[in-house]
Amino acid sequence: MDFVIDVEGLGRSGPLVPASILGTNLEMGKYTDGLLLSERLDNPKFFGPEGVNGLAPGWQPMSNHYAGVQYRLVPGLGLNGSEAQTIVVYAKAANGAMVQTGRNVKAGERLVAEIWAMAKHQPFELEISLRPLQIRQPEYVTARVRVETSYWKKYTAELECPVGDPEAVFVVSVAGPGFACFDQIHLRPAAEPSLDRELIEMIGSLRLPVLRFPGGCTSTAYHWRLGTGEAHHRPVCHDPVNKSRLEYEFGIGEYLEMCCAQGIQPFLTLNIGTGTPEEAGEWADYCRDWYVRRGLELPDIYFQMGNEQYGRWELSHMDAEMYIRALRDFVPQVRSGYPKAFIVALAEPISVGVWQPDTKWRETLLREGRDLFDVASINRYKGQLYADPQQQIDNAADSAAKIGDDLRALIRDCREAGSQAQVALTEWNYWISASHWDGRGFYESDDASHGLFYAGLIQELARLAPHLAVANFYHLINVMGMIRKDGGEVAETSISRLYRLYRPAFPGVLLPISAEANGEEKSGADREEQGEPVIVAGELVSGRLDAFAVQGGGSLWLFVSNRSVTCSANVHLRIDSSSWRSAVLMSADYAGSPLTEITAPSASDRIELPPLSLLRIEYDG
Structure with missing residues (x-):
């Protein structure tokens, strides 16, 4: 199929897309809590129960x-x-x-x-x-x-x-x-007394803008103070969330140290469950003192009030009114402890009822708790398994669009309720295979559907500027992760390489695009619906082609993806090819294989995109 793409926004001032849409999660629970360490042994602190042989698990x-x-x-x-x-x-x-x-x-x-x-x-x-x-x-x-x-x-x-x-x-x-x-x-x-140097260096090379800690569901059992002091004095505890052990070798001090060294904005999920408002306030106070003792300026820190308390799977599931009471107890303590706290509140539409009807979570939050938060958040996992490869890829594209629609609905609901709060997507991924029982450590396949979903959603999130504050991919290491550490060996996945493809473009100014498919004009027209930006980048040209443009870091960045499993796409670019600086092309051999870098086209106004591919072109900005 033939397409024509025209970047229309040169010289225009569109909304600024923050780099924080490329955030990620670090869950300190089962499968992950020891991965950042240089430790070569399992269960080094002999956490029980005792086996029939009289030894601790792992021995x-x-x-x-x-x-x-x-x-x-x-x-x-x-x-x-x-x-x-x-x-x-x-x-x-x-x-x-x-x-x-x-x-x-x-x-x-x-x-x-x-x-x-x-x-x-x-x-x-x-x-x-x-x-x-x-x-x-x-x-x-x-x-x-x-x-x-x-x-x-x-x-x-x-x-x-x-x-x-x-x-x-x-x-x-x-x-x-x-x-x-x-x-x-x-x-x-011998040269790595605590942290895995190779892994920490790889994380540093990503230039993560935001890292959420200590994660999601684990946060309801996580007591931050246990992760302070000398490491050999830190306990190993029972984890009632993941039915495993909860370790604190990588604690809040190590986390803040990594954030400071790597330019990462901290994002903390507070324990609204087995914790208390006082514990949360003391955590905020600890963070303030940590920076003050080092003579550092206090950064903005996101403090999220819980994780998924609207869901009956959560350790501290509650109804809407209970959450409002929790906000009233927790938020003042956090704001008092850390003056540059940005409060993130959970804003799902409903709380799932147990023994009682569902309650209108978001409506209650916006009616009774509007002044208690700065950012309203949702979590989203999409994915449905299809035998047909093209249907699988189409589902990945549709899933990214649906998450965008959910965020637009949240923006609209906030504005209609009189709230100017930004929104957040604090967990997201394409969930096809991961389970707690398969013995694979909550593993997701590294394939084209995951890669094109990732690319599609990053572009969808960028189109929500300036209303979207932050978005955190789930997860950084192993569990559905960008990076794998298996048997002590560290390796990147295609998601990590896709992240690297997008990272230089942000922060950047969103640019509108118009396009033609088969000679039929399909314009990136401005959307007027409340909650959407006036200037929109990269309208979907067809179900199989997506285009997106942003101006940042002294360059203009154009991203074009071909979601067809079998057909190439011939694209005419209406932009001066003499300003072409570089290009990177990633493509998958088939739907079940990952996107990998292949030879990119040379500077031209006409390019051919192979099936299952994503092209990034950098132009003079």
């Missing part, structure tokens, strides 16, 4: 046949009043060993084992080693430590593995006789 005995050895996980014995792992070796010739398999080590890598241990009755000898999975093979490297105190003390041992092995076995062995107690055991690269 196993080296042999199932105990000869003069007993393992017990003892509640209350730990450094912080939590569990401690004990190994009692009764016989002089016996040996009590616990292991973790599948530990990824690299050749020549220097690792440090940090062991918080104490001896009961008498000192004991401790052997720490890395070995291959095959039992008859010799150890790669071994270190020895003598534990001599009957109180908790940190011991360290350095291990340099001569070979790389993604399936290496980490072994902690107590030579008998002896009574050994362990509060925590860590294994980290």
